Amino acid sequence: MSSIWEYANPKKFIDTTDRILPWISVLAVVCLVVGLVWGFFFTPDDFRQGSTVKIIYLHVPSALMAINAWLMMLVTSIIWIVRRHHVSALAARAAAPVGVVMTLIALATGAIWGQPMWGTWWAWDPRLTSFLILFLFYLGYIALWEAIENDDTAADLTSILCLVGSVFALLSRYAVNFWNQGLHQGASLSLDKEENVHDVFYYPLLVSIAGFVLLFIALVFLRTQTEIRARRMRALMARERMG
Amino acid sequence: MIALLTRDIRLAIRAGGGFGLGLAFFLIVVVLVPFGVGPQSDLLARIAAGVLWIGALLACLLSLDRIFALDWEDGSLDLLATAPLPMEAVAIVKALAHWLTTGLPLVLAAPVLGVLLSLPAAGYMPLIVSLLLGTPALSMIGTFGAALTVGLKRGGLLLSLLVLPLYVPTLIFGAEMARRGVDGLDYGTPLLMLAGITCGTIALLPFAAAAVLRVNLR
Amino acid sequence: MTVTVTDLSVARGGVRVLEGVSFDLAPGAALVLRGPNGIGKTTLLRTIAGLQPPLSGQVEAAPDSLVYAGHADGIKPTLSVRENLSFWAQVFGKKDISAAVEAFDLGALIDRPGGLLSAGQKRRLGLARLLVTGRAVWVLDEPTVSLDVDAVAMFARVVRAHLAAGGSALLATHIDLGLGEAEVLDVAPFRAAKMDMDDFDEAFL
Numbered sequence: 253m254s255s256i257w258e259y260a261n262p263k264k265f266i267d268t269t270d271r272i273l274p275w276i277s278v279l280a281v282v283c284l285v286v287g288l289v290w291g292f293f294f295t296p297d298d299f300r301q302g303s304t305v306k307i308i309y310l311h312v313p314s315a316l317m318a319i320n321a322w323l324m325m326l327v328t329s330i331i332w333i334v335r336r337h338h339v340s341a342l343a344a345r346a347a348a349p350v351g352v353v354m355t356l357i358a359l360a361t362g363a364i365w366g367q368p369m370w371g372t373w374w375a376w377d378p379r380l381t382s383f384l385i386l387f388l389f390y391l392g393y394i395a396l397w398e399a400i401e402n403d404d405t406a407a408d409l410t411s412i413l414c415l416v417g418s419v420f421a422l423l424s425r426y427a428v429n430f431w432n433q434g435l436h437q438g439a440s441l442s443l444d445k446e447e448n449v450h451d452v453f454y455y456p457l458l459v460s461i462a463g464f465v466l467l468f469i470a471l472v473f474l475r476t477q478t479e480i481r482a483r484r485m486r487a488l489m490a491r492e493r494m495g
Numbered sequence: 496m497i498a499l500l501t502r503d504i505r506l507a508i509r510a511g512g513g514f515g516l517g518l519a520f521f522l523i524v525v526v527l528v529p530f531g532v533g534p535q536s537d538l539l540a541r542i543a544a545g546v547l548w549i550g551a552l553l554a555c556l557l558s559l560d561r562i563f564a565l566d567w568e569d570g571s572l573d574l575l576a577t578a579p580l581p582m583e584a585v586a587i588v589k590a591l592a593h594w595l596t597t598g599l600p601l602v603l604a605a606p607v608l609g610v611l612l613s614l615p616a617a618g619y620m621p622l623i624v625s626l627l628l629g630t631p632a633l634s635m636i637g638t639f640g641a642a643l644t645v646g647l648k649r650g651g652l653l654l655s656l657l658v659l660p661l662y663v664p665t666l667i668f669g670a671e672m673a674r675r676g677v678d679g680l681d682y683g684t685p686l687l688m689l690a691g692i693t694c695g696t697i698a699l700l701p702f703a704a705a706a707v708l709r710v711n712l713r
Numbered sequence: 714m715t716v717t718v719t720d721l722s723v724a725r726g727g728v729r730v731l732e733g734v735s736f737d738l739a740p741g742a743a744l745v746l747r748g749p750n751g752i753g754k755t756t757l758l759r760t761i762a763g764l765q766p767p768l769s770g771q772v773e774a775a776p777d778s779l780v781y782a783g784h785a786d787g788i789k790p791t792l793s794v795r796e797n798l799s800f801w802a803q804v805f806g807k808k809d810i811s812a813a814v815e816a817f818d819l820g821a822l823i824d825r826p827g828g829l830l831s832a833g834q835k836r837r838l839g840l841a842r843l844l845v846t847g848r849a850v851w852v853l854d855e856p857t858v859s860l861d862v863d864a865v866a867m868f869a870r871v872v873r874a875h876l877a878a879g880g881s882a883l884l885a886t887h888i889d890l891g892l893g894e895a896e897v898l899d900v901a902p903f904r905a906a907k908m909d910m911d912d913f914d915e916a917f918l
């Protein structure tokens with residue numbers, strides 16, 4: 253184990269992830285079950301929001317992962333541009349659909365939570381709007397991957413799109429904040445704030461966040477393996493055709 | 496660079512399409528809005544600034560795929576890439592030509608169409624200034640999008656999907672500035688933000704567009 | 714202004730097509746690339762012209778000495794012959810197009826829009842572009858497609874004059890141009906060996 257870049261070799265990556273994938277998957281399921289069951293059945297109702305608050309155990313982790321998935325794509329895209337490791341580009345490709353689903357879960361649970369709380373399914377609140385824009389960025393990114401036949405070209409173009417998109421996503425976030433100050437409560441999680449969520453809610457939330465993180469890692473590993481194999485298959489077929 | 500600029504403008508004028516089509520589209524969008532929301536002039540006055548901005552944005556989008564597609568098809572782009580002109584310069588000149596043939600006419604047409612939407616008198620100045628500042632950013636971002644999709648067979652739809660989210664900040668600050676102008680509020684902050692976005696895109700996106708073009712050419 | 718190609722490997726569509734290509738192209742010399750369709754001549758020329766990066770190996774040439782002409786001529790249908798040529802002259806920092814017009818006998822067509830030219834006339838205009846660039850090394854991909862016998866002779870004369878003036882040319886072509894002095898390089902022996910099916914490196918090649 254001399255350097256992290258060893259894992260940029262597809263074979264090494266598949267071998268390693270094959271070994272740790274079962275563990276991560278089991279751990280992800282355990283964390284999710286514990287976190288969600290604990291959160292849903294063994295916490296008191298909130299004194300203001302009643303039992304609706306419990307959707308937080310899906311809403312907050314998925315929202316976090318929606319952003320983290322994009323950040324991961326950004327990092328792997330930069331690694332591809334700088335060091336040209338194919339596994340990195342394929343990992344970015346693998347993470348995008350997972351990120352989209354996380355964004356959708358965050359939006360859907362947000363709407364379901366917003367209905368009883370704010371009396372509306374949707375409001376053009378800065379946070380909600382930012383997530384909608386993030387969703388559009390994900391769609392464009394995935395569509396570009398699908399549209400290009402040559403794998404290296406696709407990796408290059410999507411990486412640059414990811415870089416440019418990140419800058420504009422950040423810009424949109426500030427623009428939207430400026431455009432409409434919203435209804436959304438402030439971040440419920442931070443380490444130093446006084447008005448943090450009460451411990452009773454806090455610990456199950458941490459467990460379910462850990463579950464979502466592990467689930468994301470497991471899915472990305474699995475999908476990256478699939479992408480590597482698909483890529484290898486296309487290379488084999490191209491070689492066959494060249495005869 | 497000037498040779499490329501004059502050639503592109505000349506092509507846009509001779510080929511038709513460039514100038515006229517974008518403007519006509521802008522006109523049609525603006526005419527359709529009252530049919531959709533009703534003819535009450537107080538309502539129209541309230542949404543006029545936003546409608547004009549969205550109309551300009553869509554009209555701009557319409558002609559984006561022409562920026563590189565024609566040069567790609569007839570092989571000029573290959574030849575330009577091997578010419579002494581750096582690709583960054585090609586990208587920025589293409590964006591400038593697009594702005595001169597599409598963005599600028601839209602800015603000039605906007606006040607006329609503002610009359611149709613009973614835009615309040617106080618709104619004209621901020622509207623024109625915001626469009627004048629914002630449309631170059633639209634052209635530059637669009638040039639990047641066009642460079643991304645230049646090699647694709649069905650690039651048009653994908654181009655819109657890629658470019659529209661990138662237009663969000665420009666649209667927000669541009670329309671906000673025009674709206675504040677209509678309401679007689681201070682529009683200094685959105686003006687500065689809009690100018691900042693335009694300067695930033697013009698400074699950075701030519702490099703991204705050039706990188707993408709090189710990838711697409713190989 | 715010798716162009717030196719050393720141990721060049723090129724790929725098309727992610728598949729290695731040619732490897733180990735090496736040659737020198739000295740001033741005053743012409744080199745004709747031959748080989749069956751699909752062997753990778755176009756890919757090789759595009760790599761030498763700098764349009765795509767080589768997989769390995771090097772192309773050494775003086776900066777700003779190459780000019781490339783591919784299958785497409787890059788002629789704008791709405792611009793006249795004169796405007797098309799002047800544009801490329803300006804891009805390359807030159808002004809005079811009269812020599813190019815004369816060499817390819819375009820005088821009578823000078824004000825005709827590019828869209829109304831026949832395929833052969835378009836090709837002549839595309840080749841005339843080489844002269845207005847003032848570049849020393851011509852990298853040409855199938856330059857004689859759609860030219861008639863007279864025009865091919867015209868082209869051969871222009872190439873010969875270019876060589877005599879100290880220029881050089883690298884051409885991929887199937888027909889005999891009557892350039893007796895040109896060397897011929899058959900690229901078929903450089904066809905990339907098929908690698909073992911299990912032997913994937915990190916780049917999936």
